[in-house]
Amino acid sequence: MTDKQILEWKNRFAVIGAWLVAILFFFPIFWMVLTSFKTELQAIAIPPLLVFEPTLDNYTLIQERTDYTQYAWSSVVTSLGGTALAMLIAIPSAYAMAFSPTRRTKDILLWMLSTKMLPAVGVLLPIYLLSQKLGLLDTKIVLVVIYALINLPIIMMILFNYFREIPKEILEASRMDGTSTWNEITQIVMPLAWGGIASTALLSVVLCWNEAFWAINLTSSEAGTLAALVASFSSPEGLFWSKLSAVATLACAPIVVFGWLCQKQLVQGLTFGAVK
Amino acid sequence: MNRTLVRLLQAPSIIVLLMWMIVPLSMTIYFSLIRYNLLYPERTGFVGLSNYEFFVTDAAFPPAVWNTLILVGSVLCISVVLGLAIAILIDRPFLGRGIVRVMLISPFFIMPTVNALVWKNMMMNPIYGLFAVVAHTIGAEPIDWLTVYPLLSVIIIVSWQWTPFAILIFMTSLQSQDQEQKEAATLDGAGFWAQFWNLTLPHLARPIAIVLMIQMIFHLSIFAEIFVTTSGGPGTASTNIAYLIYAQALLQFDVGVASAGGVFAVILANIVAIFLIRAVGKNLMV
Amino acid sequence: MKYLRTTALGMMLSMSAISFKVAVADEITIATVNNGHMIEMQKLTPKFEEANPGITVKWVTLDEGTLRSRVTTDITTKGGQFDVMTIGMYEAPIWGSRDWLEPLEFGAEYDVDDILPAMRDGLSHDGKLYAAPFYGESSMIMYRKDLLDAAGMTMPDNPSWGHVKDAAAAMTDRDAGQYGICLRGKPGWGDNMAFLTTMANSFGGKWFNEDWTPDLDSPAWNHAVNFYVDLLTAYGPPGSAGNSFNEILALMNEGKCGMWIDATIAASFVTNPSQSKVADKMAFAQSPQAITTRGANWLWAWALAVPSGTQKKADAMKFMEWATSKEYIELVAETNGWAAVPTGTRQSTYDNPKFKEAATFDEAELKAILSADPSNSTQDKTPYIGVQFAAIPEFQAIGTAVGQQMTAALAGDISVEEALENAQAAADREMRKAGYY
Numbered sequence: 001m002t003d004k005q006i007l008e009w010k011n012r013f014a015v016i017g018a019w020l021v022a023i024l025f026f027f028p029i030f031w032m033v034l035t036s037f038k039t040e041l042q043a044i045a046i047p048p049l050l051v052f053e054p055t056l057d058n059y060t061l062i063q064e065r066t067d068y069t070q071y072a073w074s075s076v077v078t079s080l081g082g083t084a085l086a087m088l089i090a091i092p093s094a095y096a097m098a099f100s101p102t103r104r105t106k107d108i109l110l111w112m113l114s115t116k117m118l119p120a121v122g123v124l125l126p127i128y129l130l131s132q133k134l135g136l137l138d139t140k141i142v143l144v145v146i147y148a149l150i151n152l153p154i155i156m157m158i159l160f161n162y163f164r165e166i167p168k169e170i171l172e173a174s175r176m177d178g179t180s181t182w183n184e185i186t187q188i189v190m191p192l193a194w195g196g197i198a199s200t201a202l203l204s205v206v207l208c209w210n211e212a213f214w215a216i217n218l219t220s221s222e223a224g225t226l227a228a229l230v231a232s233f234s235s236p237e238g239l240f241w242s243k244l245s246a247v248a249t250l251a252c253a254p255i256v257v258f259g260w261l262c263q264k265q266l267v268q269g270l271t272f273g274a275v276k
Numbered sequence: 277m278n279r280t281l282v283r284l285l286q287a288p289s290i291i292v293l294l295m296w297m298i299v300p301l302s303m304t305i306y307f308s309l310i311r312y313n314l315l316y317p318e319r320t321g322f323v324g325l326s327n328y329e330f331f332v333t334d335a336a337f338p339p340a341v342w343n344t345l346i347l348v349g350s351v352l353c354i355s356v357v358l359g360l361a362i363a364i365l366i367d368r369p370f371l372g373r374g375i376v377r378v379m380l381i382s383p384f385f386i387m388p389t390v391n392a393l394v395w396k397n398m399m400m401n402p403i404y405g406l407f408a409v410v411a412h413t414i415g416a417e418p419i420d421w422l423t424v425y426p427l428l429s430v431i432i433i434v435s436w437q438w439t440p441f442a443i444l445i446f447m448t449s450l451q452s453q454d455q456e457q458k459e460a461a462t463l464d465g466a467g468f469w470a471q472f473w474n475l476t477l478p479h480l481a482r483p484i485a486i487v488l489m490i491q492m493i494f495h496l497s498i499f500a501e502i503f504v505t506t507s508g509g510p511g512t513a514s515t516n517i518a519y520l521i522y523a524q525a526l527l528q529f530d531v532g533v534a535s536a537g538g539v540f541a542v543i544l545a546n547i548v549a550i551f552l553i554r555a556v557g558k559n560l561m562v
Numbered sequence: 563m564k565y566l567r568t569t570a571l572g573m574m575l576s577m578s579a580i581s582f583k584v585a586v587a588d589e590i591t592i593a594t595v596n597n598g599h600m601i602e603m604q605k606l607t608p609k610f611e612e613a614n615p616g617i618t619v620k621w622v623t624l625d626e627g628t629l630r631s632r633v634t635t636d637i638t639t640k641g642g643q644f645d646v647m648t649i650g651m652y653e654a655p656i657w658g659s660r661d662w663l664e665p666l667e668f669g670a671e672y673d674v675d676d677i678l679p680a681m682r683d684g685l686s687h688d689g690k691l692y693a694a695p696f697y698g699e700s701s702m703i704m705y706r707k708d709l710l711d712a713a714g715m716t717m718p719d720n721p722s723w724g725h726v727k728d729a730a731a732a733m734t735d736r737d738a739g740q741y742g743i744c745l746r747g748k749p750g751w752g753d754n755m756a757f758l759t760t761m762a763n764s765f766g767g768k769w770f771n772e773d774w775t776p777d778l779d780s781p782a783w784n785h786a787v788n789f790y791v792d793l794l795t796a797y798g799p800p801g802s803a804g805n806s807f808n809e810i811l812a813l814m815n816e817g818k819c820g821m822w823i824d825a826t827i828a829a830s831f832v833t834n835p836s837q838s839k840v841a842d843k844m845a846f847a848q849s850p851q852a853i854t855t856r857g858a859n860w861l862w863a864w865a866l867a868v869p870s871g872t873q874k875k876a877d878a879m880k881f882m883e884w885a886t887s888k889e890y891i892e893l894v895a896e897t898n899g900w901a902a903v904p905t906g907t908r909q910s911t912y913d914n915p916k917f918k919e920a921a922t923f924d925e926a927e928l929k930a931i932l933s934a935d936p937s938n939s940t941q942d943k944t945p946y947i948g949v950q951f952a953a954i955p956e957f958q959a960i961g962t963a964v965g966q967q968m969t970a971a972l973a974g975d976i977s978v979e980e981a982l983e984n985a986q987a988a989a990d991r992e993m994r995k996a997g998y999y
Contacts (some may be wrong), residue, residue: 015370019373023441026379029386031406032394041837044812046404046739047412065604079406093289099434100282108290110553114491115297117545119518121495122538125314125531125635126303132641151298154490156289161486181281210502216628217635218641221591221620227387234393234597240596240808241397244887248390259385260378266444315656315955316996330995335988336963356683402801403739403813423803423973502626507962509749511970511981518729526631528959528992529638 010141027254036246043242050212058246066229068250075225077140078215079208082147083201089148090155095189097156098163099171109160118211121148131218138220146218147208154207155200162196163189188264197210199266202259209255301542306370308535315529327536336520337511343427344516347434348495348548351487354435359442359487364476367450384440392504395433396422413494426506426514433501438494449483452474489518492552496545515539575714584708587984588785590877591620593636594648595629595864599697599904603885606893609695610884617877626752630958637662637869644869645878649693650752651863651936655953658692664868664875665690672883676908678908681863684936684948693865696884697827698906700930701760701859704814704832707845708860709733709740717847723764723789726821726850730797734819742797744819745790748806749969756860756950756970757823760849762786763857768940769952774998776962776989778982782941787978791971803973815839823849825862826930829923830901846926848933859930860950904933964990 033042037054062068097105127146128137136142166189174188190197212227219228233247234240259266311323331337366376383391400421402408408418421429453476461471499518502508508515508523521541525534579660586902594600600623607619622644624632637657649657656664668674674682677695703726705717712733718725722829730742746757759769767782777783794802799813811831813819815838822828835841849859865881868875884890888910894903900920905913905927911917912928921927939949946952951961964985971981 011368011370014365014368018362018366018370018376019372021365022379023435026382028391028399028436029382029393031398032390035398041815041839044404044429044816046816047409048404048406055546065601089288092285093287096282096285107455108286110549112289112293113456114542114549115293115492115548116493117496117542117549118301118538119521119541121499121518121522121525122301122534122541123304124525125307125639126300126639128635129639130299130323132639137641137643149292151297152289152293154493157279157489158486160480206385209384212387212389216624217632220593220622224622227389230387231625231628234596234625244393248387248393252386252390256382256385259381263378263380263381266448313955314634317638317660329573335984401804401809403818404710419905420801420804423801423969442656443666478759504693506804508965509966510973511984513970513975515966523959523962526635527962528956529634530959553616555687 005276029252030275032245033249035242036249039243040240040242043245053242058243061243062233062247063248066232068229071224071226071229072254074140074143074219074223075209076221077204078143078225081140081144082151082206082208083149085144085199085203086152086155087197087201089151090159092185094156094159094163095185096161098166099168109157112156116150116153124213124217127214128218135241137218138222140223143214143223143225144273146214147211150211151204151207155204156201158200159193159196162193162200165196166192195265202262202266206255206259226254284343287290304535304538306535308533308539310532312531312535313529314531322531327532328540331520331524331536331540334399334520336508336515339512340515340517340520343512343514344496344518344544345548346427347431347498347516348492349516350431351434351438351495352491354431354493355439355442356484356487358435359446360480360484362439362443363446363450364472366447370378381440381444383437384444385438388437388500389504391437392501395429395436396505400429423510426510430498430505430514431506433494434498438491441491445483445487448482449480454478473537488552492548493545496548497541517544571623586675588616588874588877589618589620590645590874590881591622591643592646592881593622593624593629593633593644594794595626596623597864600648600864602894602898602904603696606890609893610881613884614877614880617880618768619881627750640871642869642872645872646873646882647867647868647869648696648864650865651684651861652948652951652953653959654693654865654867655687655947655957658687658690662870663692664870664879665692666694666868666879666882668789668883672887673910676888676910678907678909678931680861680931680934681907682812682937684861684863685865690788693863693867694882694908695863695865696886697904698861698863698931699825699827700861700906700927700934701757701849702823702826702926702930703821703823703830703847703849704829705729705845705847706733706817706819706840706843707919708761708840708843710845711819717845720848720855721850723761723850727789727793729970730793730821734797739818739953740820741799741813741818742820744799744805744813744822744825745795746806746808746810747794747802747969747972748804749962749965750806751830751951751965752960753806754968754972755961755965755966756862758787758790758965759950760853760858760860761790763940763949764850764854764939765789765852766854768942768944769957770944770946770993772943772945774945774993776960776986776993778986778989783982784978787968788930789972789984789999790968794972795974804971825860826906826923826927829906829927830921832903833922844922846923848926848930856941857934857949859934861931861934861936862950909972956992960989960992963992 003115036051036058039055042052129143132139153214170188171184174184215227216231230248230251233244308327309322311319311321313319366373399405401405401420402420411418456473457475479557497518498516499522502514502516502519506514508519521534522536524530524537582853604621611618614947633644633649636643659842681698682691685691685695710717710729715729715732734742746754748754764788765782767780767786768777771777799818807824810822811828814832816823817840827845832838832844833841851858866885868878868882872878887907891903891911900917905911912924918924934949936947936949946954951957967981967985970976971978
């Protein structure tokens with residue numbers, strides 16, 4: 001075999017390996033979706049059924065029992081709202097820190113990250129009491145604010161890293177031309193960092209969408225997100241796996257599809273050290 | 277840019293996070309020093325550090341600290357090593373690469389509770405879980421994952437969710453690697469490992485640092501995965517600090533002790549963070 | 563600039579979508595668990611809304627653990643999120659004694675005396691009823707008559723634990739994936755400890771002595787837990803340490819278990835042919851006894867209560883009355899047949915010939931419920947109320963910590979003696995901290 005042939009074979013093995021790994025990683029999701037089309041009895045059949053007569057009963061049942069669109073709307077509003085609020089606060093700050101770093105910049109960033117380390121369950125009561133006093137229990141506002149706050153440190157850190165990749169010379173040149181700071185941000189920094197900003201926002205949306213603890217503990221009938229809907233389908237009495245699979249599929253589908261669609265954007269944006 | 281403007285631009289984030297820090301955290305610190313059990317509203321008063329004492333003298337406390345560290349450490353290792361390997365594996369054009377990529381990153385978009393439920397009921401269940409079925413097919417005795425290897429099971433579940441995140445970051449970073457440099461290295465006869473150590477790894481230093489940092493923050497307070505699968509057991513085999521605080525806050529409703537636990541968790545997190553920054557921080561900032 | 567504008571637009575859009583919650587005067591919010599009977603109640607709610615124009619009902623459904631923490635946080639902080647709460651027999655007397663719940667008074671047509679006395683007692687404090695039972699349950703043996711017959715054995719109505727062990731041994735066929743007995747093992751005061759407490763009760767054990775010191779280091783607990791671990795290790799399915807109601811229900815319905823001792827409500831699931839492969843092979847007996855029948859079967863009710871201080875008290879009471887009335891039971895019977903009605907609450911249900919005809923388990927269930935007495939459930943005298951729990955605020959935490967130890971013993975990580983020692987220490991610590999002694 002020539003070297004070229006060896007290389008070809010290596011490549012072929014790598015491709016097969018990649019496919020195998022991909023299938024392995026995706027399998028639980030596939031299985032969940034498959035289970036959602038089974039009856040409860042089929043869902044626990046031994047050995048598991050791969051071929052069966054699919055039923056839509058679980059989905060109709062969910063539609064009967066709950067208002068899916070209300071939960072989905074809550075999820076959309078709180079994830080987008082929380083992300084938008086956090087980005088609005090983070091962009092100027094990260095910009096300032098990246099382009100005019102001081103000796104304390106690093107400490108400030110670390111301190112910001114440390115605010116994210118308090119386990120949610122440890123601060124549940126303070127937040128619960130505060131929201132109650134402010135009349136914000138079971139509103140989307142309280143989730144928007146909390147999502148913005150819990151994601152802010154991570155957003156700050158990622159944005160800071162992007163902004164630092166932007167060559168300072170470009171800015172200095174524009175400053176020579178007398179560009180105002182505002183124009184500097186909007187016309188030079190934003191377009192250059194756009195990929196990074198967009199993918200950071202996408203990441204934040206994903207994290208907000210999947211957040212369950214606050215969504216379950218601070219909402220009741222009005223502002224519950226899809227994570228709360230999922231919680232309402234697990235049951236201590238009676239079989240619920242295929243129903244749960246169906247509701248989980250419904251809850252995850254929007255964000256997974258969103259992630260797939262934005263994959264290119266994510267891929268372009270999350271290149272640390274690539275804007276050079 | 278003048279100094280005032282810099283301050284002004286930084287101000288919002290610092291102020292809101294300061295408020296987020298001060299208000300709940302100072303409330304937490306305050307609660308940690310008083311007698312405060314939701315079920316006994318009539319019992320009040322300053323108790324000094326006895327809530328802390330109660331929290332750290334719990335028999336479940338030492339294993340919880342240990343489990344927390346093991347959990348963070350192993351998930352970080354698994355997701356970075358596996359993430360790197362897979363990212364390098366798919367860093368070449370091939371048929372269906374787009375689909376493979378989509379399949380690989382999908383687990384990251386799944387809710388943690390759903391993830392845990394799927395693994396518990398459909399994968400790891402010793403009777404009708406798929407692992408058991410595979411074991412039966414090859415004639416082996418099925419393993420009761422969540423009972424026999426509770427912590428390992430949680431690590432697997434969490435890694436399944438977060439390795440895709442590492443893959444995502446690494447694969448995007450790899451694309452920006454200088455191909456000419458690589459080709460030149462290949463022509464010079466540098467083998468795969470030589471290229472990996474001398475070119476790829478330095479190129480990925482910062483992405484790795486970022487992945488480690490972000491994941492560490494999330495893994496220190498893993499809760500949903502444990503709550504859904506093992507409830508911290510058997511015994512205390514899979515109890516971590518976050519779960520221990522949960523038991524105080526929402527089973528015992530002892531806000532005082534739970535708050536003391538929360539404060540402890542912040543301290544522990546910062547200690548871990550300092551070590552991590554020593555190790556990878558140089559790549560992270562400045 | 564374009565990007566900035568899009569961002570700003572997006573912000574505005576999402577902000578406008580956030581509306582402050584406006585309290586609607588005649589809207590009541592009900593917190594409940596995702597159990598079959600509750601789902602039925604949600605489906606039938608339009609009938610209530612029709613009969614009471616102006617009242618609309620909003621539901622918040624959660625899993626049991628989350629529901630418990632949500633309603634407890636809400637009621638103790640006066641959060642006012644819920645107008646009707648689904649609570650259990652554990653919470654009702656504790657919360658009632660704290661005046662967190664509205665005491666209930668009913669008109670003559672509600673016929674409060676029709677509610678089974680055990681249920682009424684368990685949901686009362688100082689003679690005042692604080693929650694109305696929606697459905698109730700005890701525990702009993704559900705077994706595969708076909709397998710037992712094949713083994714040439716019978717099941718008496720009041721078997722002993724020794725007999726149960728023999729039967730389990732006779733029905734076990736590991737190679738065929740057939741396990742003689744399935745029992746709860748998943749840690750939790752409402753999971754493995756509910757069952758284990760009834761078992762310990764029948765072995766003469768109890769949670770607390772008269773001076774409130776925990777009794778987990780007694781020989782009775784030692785016998786009971788050793789018996790339990792040996793039994794499940796020898797004749798139980800793999801993965802018992804993770805099994806609770808649902809997991810075992812799935813096993814039972816798949817035909818993997820010979821016997822199952824659990825909530826009477828399970829009887830309606832395992833005899834339902836649309837869910838169960840063994841629906842026509844099931845038979846029932848009372849919970850096994852060791853040295854006493856006292857406390858050998860548990861008593862539980864899911865009940866509806868109205869938190870004190872709700873502004874919608876009248877509407878909330880109206881709903882609670884409707885959902886726990888005789889008429890509601892008849893409504894369910896009309897819609898889904900008598901086999902599907904919520905049971906365990908009213909004598910009139912068990913007197914109804916149509917129900918007796920539809921349900922094969924009615925006699926065993928009623929007998930179990932009537933024989934449970936929360937205030938007299940142990941061999942020796944105790945200071946607490948409750949069969950499978952002690953109705954004190956500390957019990958949730960204690961029961962869960964002890965449950966963890968029992969699971970560890972079942973999994974074989976530690977010995978039974980070690981587990982009970984740890985459990986005793988944990989319980990003692992909590993009781994000391996709470997100031998009992």
